[in-house]
Amino acid sequence: MSAATFPLNAWYAAAWDHEVKRALLPRTIANRQLVLYRTTTGEPVALENACWHRLLPLSLGRLVGDEVECGYHGLKFDGQGRCTHMPSQETVNPSACVPAYPVVERHRFVWVWPGDPALADPALVPDLHWNHDPAWAGDGKLIEVACDYRLVVDNLMDLTHETFVHGTSIGNREVAEAPFVTTHGDRTATVTRWMSGIEAPPFWASQIRQAHGYTGPVDRWQIIRFEAPCTVAIDVGVARAGTGAIPSEGHASDRSQGVNGFVLNTITPSTDKTCLYFWAFCRNYLLGEQKITTELREGVTRVFGEDEVILEAQQRAIDAHPGYRFSNLNIDAGSMWARRLIDRQIAAEQRPGAPVIPIRAA
Amino acid sequence: MSAATFPLNAWYAAAWDHEVKRALLPRTIANRQLVLYRTTTGEPVALENACWHRLLPLSLGRLVGDEVECGYHGLKFDGQGRCTHMPSQETVNPSACVPAYPVVERHRFVWVWPGDPALADPALVPDLHWNHDPAWAGDGKLIEVACDYRLVVDNLMDLTHETFVHGTSIGNREVAEAPFVTTHGDRTATVTRWMSGIEAPPFWASQIRQAHGYTGPVDRWQIIRFEAPCTVAIDVGVARAGTGAIPSEGHASDRSQGVNGFVLNTITPSTDKTCLYFWAFCRNYLLGEQKITTELREGVTRVFGEDEVILEAQQRAIDAHPGYRFSNLNIDAGSMWARRLIDRQIAAEQRPGAPVIPIRAA
Amino acid sequence: MSAATFPLNAWYAAAWDHEVKRALLPRTIANRQLVLYRTTTGEPVALENACWHRLLPLSLGRLVGDEVECGYHGLKFDGQGRCTHMPSQETVNPSACVPAYPVVERHRFVWVWPGDPALADPALVPDLHWNHDPAWAGDGKLIEVACDYRLVVDNLMDLTHETFVHGTSIGNREVAEAPFVTTHGDRTATVTRWMSGIEAPPFWASQIRQAHGYTGPVDRWQIIRFEAPCTVAIDVGVARAGTGAIPSEGHASDRSQGVNGFVLNTITPSTDKTCLYFWAFCRNYLLGEQKITTELREGVTRVFGEDEVILEAQQRAIDAHPGYRFSNLNIDAGSMWARRLIDRQIAAEQRPGAPVIPIRAA
CATH class of the missing domain: 3.90.380.10 (Naphthalene 1,2-dioxygenase Alpha Subunit; Chain A, domain 1)
Known part of the structure; x- marks a missing residue:
């Protein structure tokens, strides 16, 4: 493995505010593949862009309410990355989830934190208030x-x-x-x-x-x-x-x-x-x-x-x-x-x- | 070397029947580079697509009767892969050959067997009789x-x-x-x-x-x-x-x-x-x-x-x-x-x- | 490292004579990236095509008299590869230079010697006098x-x-x-x-x-x-x-x-x-x-x-x-x-x- 070129515990701009919509936006941030979208109330969400089941990019699926439906077999994930639906079965495997990333919207950018979520303090967003x-x-x-x-x-x-x-x-x-x-x-x-x-x-x-x-x-x-x-x-x-x-x-x-x-x-x-x-x-x-x-x-x-x-x-x-x-x-x-x-x-x-x-x- | 992803002792469809003609068809099957053609009597042949001499793909040469002539220096190989002609010399090096693969035509496909030829039993061709x-x-x-x-x-x-x-x-x-x-x-x-x-x-x-x-x-x-x-x-x-x-x-x-x-x-x-x-x-x-x-x-x-x-x-x-x-x-x-x-x-x-x-x- | 495929102590044609002009010509010779040009008196020059400072290809800069000015921060190098100017400072770091390669023009080609300069004998240029x-x-x-x-x-x-x-x-x-x-x-x-x-x-x-x-x-x-x-x-x-x-x-x-x-x-x-x-x-x-x-x-x-x-x-x-x-x-x-x-x-x-x-x- 080569030396790290960037820290992970940092807020990184992932998109302009107007880019994140009621649609699935794939974006690679800090070597992580993410999918970004807004909930029905306008909150930005950032999930790992790979279905728990077979890794298909979730961005190839559909936004259904506040959830993403995978475009291969229809698994659904909420904005915290928890799987809420699996096809052909009544119960959902409780371990089924995709990573969700801390997100904050500020200074016209949507920022994500690829590192330890416990450290994701919004006060650390860089100052671009102009x-x-x-x-x-x-x-x-x-x-x-x-x-x-x-x-x-x-x-x-x-x-x-x-x-x-x-x-x-x-x-x-x-x-x-x-x-x-x-x-x-x-x-x-x-x-x-x-x-x-x-x-x-x-x-x-x-x-x-x-x-x-x-x-x-x-x-x-x-x-x-x-x-x-x-x-x-x-x-x-x-x-x-x-x-x-x-x-x-x-x-x-x-x-x-x-x-x-x-x-x-x-x-x-x-x-x-x-x-x-x-x-x-x-x-x-x-x-x-x-x-x-x-x-x-x-x-x-x-x-x-x-x-x-x-x-x-x-x-x-x-x-x-x-x-x-x-x-x-x-x-x-x-x-x-x-x-x-x-x-x-x-x-x-x-x-x-x-x-x-x-x-x-x- | 990474783990094998497929067995070699198996019949693999290499072409539709109509694709194999009186012409040289290059095709990569199971990581082997093959050249396919039909003899004058219509039998399909599959040879390694690399001249024994200098590796030029035989598919860049010509079909002459039932043999392939290399497009670089004119070496000829028969349907069993044996070299039958070398330029500027009377005798042919007896070790000169290219691998020939077992072939069978069935259910409208031409199948090849990349593994051990001794095991290439035509009865093992998958059933696609419809x-x-x-x-x-x-x-x-x-x-x-x-x-x-x-x-x-x-x-x-x-x-x-x-x-x-x-x-x-x-x-x-x-x-x-x-x-x-x-x-x-x-x-x-x-x-x-x-x-x-x-x-x-x-x-x-x-x-x-x-x-x-x-x-x-x-x-x-x-x-x-x-x-x-x-x-x-x-x-x-x-x-x-x-x-x-x-x-x-x-x-x-x-x-x-x-x-x-x-x-x-x-x-x-x-x-x-x-x-x-x-x-x-x-x-x-x-x-x-x-x-x-x-x-x-x-x-x-x-x-x-x-x-x-x-x-x-x-x-x-x-x-x-x-x-x-x-x-x-x-x-x-x-x-x-x-x-x-x-x-x-x-x-x-x-x-x-x-x-x-x-x-x-x- | 794989085996060498060519000697370095040899004259290699880098360009036709008419290709080397009052302009910066990038060319890769023997795995070396070179920049070629002619001085005001018509002598061909071959330098490593990478600024000492930040590696920008010198061929993206400008020819100023007999020197090359880097297109990023304006460092200048003469035909022997010595840095003669650095921006915002009076003195030039004496170690600042880029490799210069022996060059000879003969038989309508410009030849460079990527190996030991002490061995670069023009008598060794191959005979293409016709x-x-x-x-x-x-x-x-x-x-x-x-x-x-x-x-x-x-x-x-x-x-x-x-x-x-x-x-x-x-x-x-x-x-x-x-x-x-x-x-x-x-x-x-x-x-x-x-x-x-x-x-x-x-x-x-x-x-x-x-x-x-x-x-x-x-x-x-x-x-x-x-x-x-x-x-x-x-x-x-x-x-x-x-x-x-x-x-x-x-x-x-x-x-x-x-x-x-x-x-x-x-x-x-x-x-x-x-x-x-x-x-x-x-x-x-x-x-x-x-x-x-x-x-x-x-x-x-x-x-x-x-x-x-x-x-x-x-x-x-x-x-x-x-x-x-x-x-x-x-x-x-x-x-x-x-x-x-x-x-x-x-x-x-x-x-x-x-x-x-x-x-x-x-």
Whole structure:
């Protein structure tokens, strides 16, 4: 067995809220095959997507009330995974069940906990509140990327790559050359980069012009906050240069002459080499303009498409160089902290004496 | 090496009779790669499909008289697999040969015996005589299914699944709820289910209306006969309710007011996870009507297409859950017997002291 | 680890000269992933196609002057593989580099040496001089074949197969039946076959008619020269029968009444089961007629397409018969010598005490 690439005791986004309906949605999360649906009262349910009897994916069956009926022999399972009906027999084998996973719906995502259900504390859901905060407007997507989710985390923790990968939209030389500061806590790591009095890159030039009619030099910020194991919220924006957006001693940041966005990312490991990348872009300006929401969603889609090419090529290169260890640069300080925090979570679960995670699926 | 999934000392259908012609037909049977053809006098031949010299598939060569000429360097092999010609040399290496397999043509199929040729007794060919009996009319097909052949046997040994998989054609609630009886012999297992005074499902309603102009309630039967390792002949039909089709003490079954079919199935393991599923549907009514033959063949094709989706999904689920053991229900009595008889055949071949099967191919 | 299928201390054709440009060309040679380009002065360069930092293929980056800039974070590498720039830092880690491979351009191919650079003597480049000799005219192609390169060598070392694989173009019975002589040196093996006073096969009949207006019987020759590990130059042609083309005691060969071609082949192992097959056909007649050059190139393309089908089928058959050892015929004398010379080269590299080949890639 190869080394674990992700902790199990964590909330992972399994779907956007609108994806989970009165229908059976199959999805692979953390190497577990799940089927998701909503009950008649709207509660999300996540069950192992394999019938107790002969393993047929339950997602090939039917939703009957709050229960799933297997599409092969008609066994029924309730939202707790208990079998409630077997064909041609009066009594139901009491051991007949499929694993049910803790589920919580928050910040417009449906989260599941593949690890020990006793530890599934909803307070541990990562903070992506901008995604449903009326002071912010935005939209997002789900992309399936054929790489280890940690490569996406690496990518987000160092935005130097914008210069080389996204030169036509958000990248410029200043990002690659500006100094940055890295800090960290027990479950978080933060990379902060301020760029003072620079020319805005095409994306931000367009935003501040639309919001404030401003076209001159800007102060720019990128504050990347990682929350282990796989969530990255990035506070980004530009303001009219010299109006106080960059905090200084004795002065808090004044962003009133600027435009602010949050790039919300949570990258769920699907298998060890594929991930479900949920992202959204939320802004605090021109909230009612759906045209801008659509433009931003499609613009970010193009930018992330550029990353996808890089990330999948990187995964193939890693597979072609077994045993290779990454070399690191100064710019990797943030991703190295993210990796360290992930590794600690994995190690904690595998410590002798740690509770065995009671999951059937391999 | 993983555990054997099928016995080698068995007749396996390799092709429909009409598929074996004056041409080279490659086919994988029981993990052996074969090439099949007919001699000038019409006898079927099965050779290992790999030239003795450099392994090129002989099926890429030419049929010359009763011999195969390799398409690379022109070596020739006769119907016993002996090399009769080598290029640029006068004498033929006497050890040059390819394995030839015992072949027999019966019940409209060409059967091969991958095991010990000394044990290849034609009397052991499974009974599918309805397929060439003038009292019966019908037709069939070959489907390649990406699953262990035993999943197809399981499927056929319990027709409860008709209710859930084939609800629009042959399934109805009565099948899932009707009691059944399981019996078995040394090489056979039989599941018998009688349904008395029920509404005919759409398929049978149409048959009895065409044959007898009858549209009322029916007695229905399903007598599933498994012959190890992989043949299942199912006696099915309906008759006007209460006319004696269901046997009772002192009275043999009287099916004169009914319609009777035989679903003939023989499922040859091609590899451990793929199979060649040969089936036919034969009936004892309206024998001369080719329209009905065609309708039945296409109708059964649709029904078996529904099974194919289930069976391949089940195989993928098994692959995704290594080490998982099936849970069983009452309805699985027939398939459990079939599995037991298959396992006995495999075990007998692997017993210390059992004759080693003299086959080159791995 | 499986046994080596090729030596590393050898020059392998990596590209046609015209393929290597002011652009980044990815190519897999001897299981190494390379990126090829030309410097501003036209020198070919071959680097490992994986950035030192995070393994991204350098071929996804940009050529900037004589250096490659990685497409992810902008590291730059010069033609010796040394890193000359890292983003956001003043100093460059002196250990940062990617392997550079010895390269030489000769006979219209760009050759690389995957083994010990200290041994990369340009004098060892195989002799394919006809490909750029003004006394010869011709053209060729690169084909990617999904087989071990040695199967292509086998194919070329015995032209008996022309009779069976290429019966409509260059094959005829005489090739399969004519005697031949095999000789060998330390790095070469030669198979010579003379056919006296035969009917020309369609291909050669057309050539001698165009060059000499001759349509009668011919003397034909095939002199196959193998140079280890993977180059085969074949001297082929026909001449008016009885005019001295076939050498005899005291008389050198007089080919003045004939047409002569060289089939040039060098078959680079890409992986253990795929190869890059570079070939050209050069002739010494009607040099200025581009129409003939094009016809010959397309004609040979068709002929080699027939081989490709055979070779890939043979590789699949080998994979399906692990552990199988080829049986040999008299006609295999040439390919057996070629295999022996290849095996000696591989063994010499793996002898205890042989220099360890300093290559990172696996």
